Amino acid sequence: MKRSEILKRVGITPPPAARVRLIVDTDAKNEADDQFAIMHHLLTPMFDVRGITAAHFEQKAGYNGQSMEASYREIEKVLQLAEIDDVPFFRGCASPLKSVHDAPDSEGTRFIIGEARQPGKLYIAVQGAMTNVAAAIKAAPDIAENLVVLWNGGGPYPEGRPEFNVMQDPDAVRAVLASPAEVWQTDQSVYCTLEVTLAELKRRVFPCGRIGRYLYEQLEAEYLAEYNPAFLLRTGENWTLGDNTTAAVLLMNRWRGNWHMERAPMIKEDLTYQPNPDGKLIRVYDSIDVRMTLEDLYAKLALAYGNTL
Numbered sequence: 001m002k003r004s005e006i007l008k009r010v011g012i013t014p015p016p017a018a019r020v021r022l023i024v025d026t027d028a029k030n031e032a033d034d035q036f037a038i039m040h041h042l043l044t045p046m047f048d049v050r051g052i053t054a055a056h057f058e059q060k061a062g063y064n065g066q067s068m069e070a071s072y073r074e075i076e077k078v079l080q081l082a083e084i085d086d087v088p089f090f091r092g093c094a095s096p097l098k099s100v101h102d103a104p105d106s107e108g109t110r111f112i113i114g115e116a117r118q119p120g121k122l123y124i125a126v127q128g129a130m131t132n133v134a135a136a137i138k139a140a141p142d143i144a145e146n147l148v149v150l151w152n153g154g155g156p157y158p159e160g161r162p163e164f165n166v167m168q169d170p171d172a173v174r175a176v177l178a179s180p181a182e183v184w185q186t187d188q189s190v191y192c193t194l195e196v197t198l199a200e201l202k203r204r205v206f207p208c209g210r211i212g213r214y215l216y217e218q219l220e221a222e223y224l225a226e227y228n229p230a231f232l233l234r235t236g237e238n239w240t241l242g243d244n245t246t247a248a249v250l251l252m253n254r255w256r257g258n259w260h261m262e263r264a265p266m267i268k269e270d271l272t273y274q275p276n277p278d279g280k281l282i283r284v285y286d287s288i289d290v291r292m293t294l295e296d297l298y299a300k301l302a303l304a305y306g307n308t309l
Contacts, residue, residue, distance in 0.1 A: 001083045007045050009304045014046045020123055020250055021048045023115060025092070025108075026243070027055040027128030027168070028078065029070035032219035034127055035078050036297065037243035039211065041125060042084060043300035044247060050115050052079075052089040053108035055128040058096060059168050068094045071128075081211040092132040096169035100178070103138035104131075112136040116143035121182075123148045125246035129168035134175040147181040150246040156189035157262065157284065160273035163188050170267050177264040183282040184249055184259075190285050191242035194293060198223070198237050204298040209305030241294070248293040249285060259285045 024041050028034045041047050054072035057063065063070065068091060075089045092108030103109075113136050116122045124133055126149055137144050153165030153173070166173050176183065198220060206216040219239060233240060252258070264279035 002086045003042060003049070003084045006043070006082070006084060006304050010043060010045060010300055011303060012045050018046050019048050020046055021050060021115070021118075021120055022123040022125060022250075023050050023112060024052045024125045024246075025055055025112075025127060025132050026052060026075065026125075027057040027067070027071050028074035029067070030057040030060065030128060032222040033239065033241045033243050034071075035074070035215055035218065036205075036241050037125070037127055037246065038075065038078050039082060039215065039301065040244050040247045040297045042082065042087065043304055044251070044296075046250070047247075049087055050122075051087060051111055053092045053111060053132050054090065055092050055126075055132055055168075056094055056096070057128060057168055058094075065094055068092055078211070078214075081214050083211075093135050096129065096131055097134060097171040097175065100134075100171045100175045101138065102135070102171070104135050105139070106132070106135070108132050109136040109139060113140045113143055116140070116146045120146075121148050122146055123150060123250070125150045125152075126165075127152050127243040127246060128165055130165075130172035130176050131169045133181075134169070134172035137179050137181060138175060141179075144179045144181040149176060149181050149183045150249060151176075151183055151185045152191055152243055152245050154185055154187040155272065156187050158273065158275070160265065160267075160271065161188070162271040166267065166271055170271060174267050177267070177279065177282070180280070183264065183280075184285070185262075185282055186245040186249065186285045186288065190288060191245045192233065192240055193288065193290050194241045194244055194248075195290070196239055196241055196294065198239065201239070205301060207306075208301040212301055212305055241297075244293055244297060245285070245288055247296075248288045251296060252289055252292065256289075258287045259283050
């Protein structure tokens with residue numbers, strides 16, 4: 001089924017001038033929240049989703065060169081359950097950059113380059129490692145000024161801290177921050193606020209067709225398999241849908257005053273920040289509207305796939 005048919009169920013027609021041309025770049029099998037973010041972008045009529053690129057998460061133990069392929073297969077599964085068969089998806093880079101100058105080839109990076117050379121700004125919702133974007137920029141430097149990179153990652157300011165998405169490929173983050181590409185960052189202190197409970201998800205997401213059931217059940221299974229009392233992000237009945245920030249920053253109005261401009265820091269070897277007075281200015285979000293973001297996701301899932309409760 002075409003995505004446009006699913007969006008007819010949502011029943012919202014944004015003005016053409018509001019449309020945003022966008023690629024979702026996701027390490028979809030890393031945990032259990034990327035799947036929610038993929039669906040949020042696909043169910044948002046304002047987003048002209050050009051395609052989805054699979055990202056690796058090779059610094060997570062046990063994948064040995066297979067994490068990008070796992071992300072690719074998970075994207076395929078989500079699209080099948082969502083009954084969407086006309087959104088293309090691509091394999092990205094299978095491993096981190098070898099240096100800030102590296103430009104590995106992949107079908108995902110070629111897709112990014114091709115889309116970035118079309119008229120108008122191209123937004124890239126980066127929900128994991130920055131590798132695919134950095135590789136595309138290094139292979140085709142001319143595209144950088146046409147990109148807006150929605151970066152879900154990095155530690156809180158001013159010091160920063162080792163953060164999972166940066167940890168996956170620090171050199172890729174360094175390469176993008178050094179490039180002319182526009183960057184909107186939601187760091188860990190902000191994306192952690194998109195907190196939900198399992199009961200909330202079971203009530204609001206599970207009833208929404210095959211995709212809603214899958215979203216809930218795969219998250220519950222991940223929780224039971226990986227819960228660690230020492231991991232402070234999880235308490236036993238909660239989760240963080242942190243990757244949905246890349247939808248939130250485009251849905252919120254621009255008069256909120258919930259972001260500021262910051263000189264792009266240098267990423268040190270320990271993954272903390274070093275101030276860089278010569279760094280380009282990037283947009284750093286101080287907060288997002290959690291209520292609006294989550295309710296928007298729940299409403300769109302219910303409108304598109306029904307709610308049996």
